[in-house]
Amino acid sequence: MYHRIRVAAYEPDPLHGPWREEMAVLRLGEDLHAGLTRMHAEADQDSVHPNRLPVRGLNSLLQAMAPGVIATGRNAGTDGRMPWLYARETVPPDVLAPVVGAWAAGLYREDDDTEGAGPEERLRCGDPAGTVCLPRWETESVDLAESVISAGGTAEPAARLYGLLPEWIAFRLAARSFRTGGAALRFRVESPGDGARLVSWPPQRYERRGRTWYYSACLTITVHTVPFAPRFRVHVSTQVRRWATRLDVRPHQLGGATVLLDAPLPWPGGPDRNHRLMVNTLGYDRRSKKLAWRRHSPAPLVPGLDIVRDYPRPEALFSDPERWIDGSGDVAAGLVHHPSLGPHEVGPGLMPRERADLDAWVEEGLRPLLTRVPDLTRVSRSNTPSLLPRSGAGRVPGVRDARLALQRRAALARALNGRPLEIDVLWQSPETVTALLAELPRLIGLPAGQGAPSAGGETWQWQYEGVDIRVRARPAGPLADALPISRGRGRLRAVRLAEAVEGRCRLVAERADPLLDGAGVVITEIAGKERFAAVPDSDPEHALRIAWARQGRLSQFVDSPDDSGSGLEHRARWTWLDAFRQLGAISPPAHRVGAGIPGDLQYAALWLVRHTRKGPTRCPVHRLVAVRVRPEDGPGVVEGWDAERAEWVPYPKLLLLLSQAREPVASGGKETGTGQLVDGSAATGGGRPAARPGVEQDRQRETERQIRALLFQLRDRPTLLLADAGNLRQCWPGLRNGALHRDMLGFGTGPAQRHTLYGHDLRLLLVRDADARGEVAQWYAHDTDGAVGLAEGVWGTADPEGRVFGSTASKPHTVAELPKGLMKLVPTARGRTAPGKTAWNPGQLEVTVLGCLSGKALADSGRADDPPDRPAEWATLAHQLRHHDDYPPLARPLPLHLARLAGEYVLPVAGPS
Structure with missing residues (x-):
């Protein structure tokens, strides 16, 4: 260990x-x-x-x-x-x-x-x-370490360092080669605009299936802050950059692919020669109806500066990207691979040994200006909840599955509260129905022979220990067809999509049977998203979710067998588990933290749904979702906040209420082929629209008002409030790292106040993951003997009063086991196929115990005689909440997971302006 x-x-x-x-x-x-x-x-x-x-x-x-x-x-x-x-x-x-x-x-x-x-x-x-x-x-x-310490004790770098320092570091590292396995990799600097990257160039080659596949090592450098840390951080993450050499898409399906151009400087002399790769975007321009350089790409300007060399044109690069990655003269270009462009035989990711070697190379290159942050050590040995059975050697076969099935059935019975569960399965392939019907009784422990088809052969029913389930299977027919999207160029995409949604809603209403007194779920088999890529907005999933919600039904979707990389049994299993989650048949696990956690603790979680005009229904929306979980309660253990009626409602009802929104859209402008209104009032496919003055401030004030109202509703008992800082801080600026104060909450422009003013027994935890900006650093485990690998647990600094912890999860059972020392960048003789392996590394979830009953907080509240909280225990509780049922470890604690997934039902459709 x-x-x-x-x-x-x-x-x-x-x-x-x-x-x-x-x-x-x-x-x-x-x-x-x-x-x-x-x-x-x-x-x-x-x-x-x-x-x-x-x-x-x-x-x-x-x-x-x-x-x-x-x-x-x-x-x-x-x-x-x-x-x-x-x-x-x-x-x-x-x-x-x-x-x-x-x-x-x-x-x-x-x-x-x-x-x-x-x-x-x-x-x-x-x-x-x-x-x-x-x-x-x-x-x-220029002071490259310039920073100020916030009132809460967080170091914030000077604003210009977010862009300047990563570039400076990238050039410093690019001046040295990385030597591994007897070979040397040289790096070029890429400037994507949000930090800097190092890309090994020229790319590595991997021969497989009669073709050459290209890939590079890629290091991303970004500057970040950590709550209450006295110095800012520089994160250096490592990954594999894969290059596309054959595109399995048509030109009009290319929305925007990154192209890195390698061109010599047309000027003699000067520093930093041959250290840069020029960032461009290649995509289909719907106005000119051809491929073009997009999004401020400099590539079309380069030929005007260098008339001697031959530079790639968009159509030439699209038709033969391998020619350009090998170079034409002294000009080369690499088109970055994306899964939508087709398969690639090089697997993503690097294993811990190789990442550790790159990390050591970075550390050496940054001395003595930057030093590595101290290692994190274990703060608890209680990694999983007590009632979550784990598989392993010596376990009695079938016992674990039986216990899990019993837990699921009990949760389902509580959620249904005596009502029957009515399920419609709309299928396109008979084998999908067979798999779903076989997996359901296994998941909830129904005895063999309980399922009985009706005389017509379409309906099955199970009744066992308070659970009454009726499943009816019917062909999906035209319900699963692509949406017929109008091609009228004079109207907004949101309006045209809304018309198609309304048409599908009418079709669903014609086929829907009225419910009696049961809970309803519709499982629809639809084609994979790539089947609808040729016609934008034609994927019917969101329209069906809206349509069935109007009929009072929850909805779940399963991919057709030909459009899924996983087996039928696996897909059927997760379809049912997600359906149970939507029904609220889910409970947090019993923790193994200790007596410091109140026995009557309730959990609450906040998630802000933010859709732009590029969202699923082409309508912008900001909606706060709040979920409350009371572990020991009976029916209605999972609830959501109905802001309109100012009351807590069962989780399934919350989902249906969230789906009812309609949004007015701007009118009076003519939409161009890119979705941009020529009067600038809205944009659906191009740049960001001009926001009404003060609109962000209005959203912020309204979100903060709702949060304060929710906190008042939670004052009746000890409460753990969970929030994702990256998700909420746009509309709750008090969650920015530089605005944080221990055991205090800030709203608006006023001073922060004691968090206990919002709840006598309130605790507040902020979580944060790496997201697209690399806000949380990559990691690997190591020991004194030089071994490296992966580890599950809760990690912290040596400070017993520290508030920031790391939560790392175990490898999901669905991920193949690979040697920790697998080398992909320069494969060894024994690992010739190593580049083709997918290297999975769990991310680190940062947990900040922002508000707890510390000694100071208790003294300030006049409760100095009460025993203080240990922040590490609350971080451990958040870690254990990531483990539920037979899911792989969740990306976030369960209550926050439920709040985020509720956002799938926030699907506003365009209404009259």
């Missing part, structure tokens, strides 16, 4: 002293910024933000083509006085001017009088970059 884990996180070394680097800094200047902004406004009169200069494309071009440029400053597009470029040395004007000119020329309309002129000619034709002198470079001493 491992007793410590190591996280791939680093912090400024306090023993090193001040960390200052001399850099060349360039500001746009007010004159040039004003001129370029004016030209942009004239060229794009339909712009949502006419006063905001679109410098993202220029930044990408400069980072790739201007030698020495390290990073671009934030907000340079809104304020010319802000630092714009950071470089190791000044970039000569004869290099900088053509780059700025090439970008500025792209701001003109296609019918401009200067069309056809080169960048320098356009500068002389009135481009502000040619009439206003380029600003002068300045030398600035």
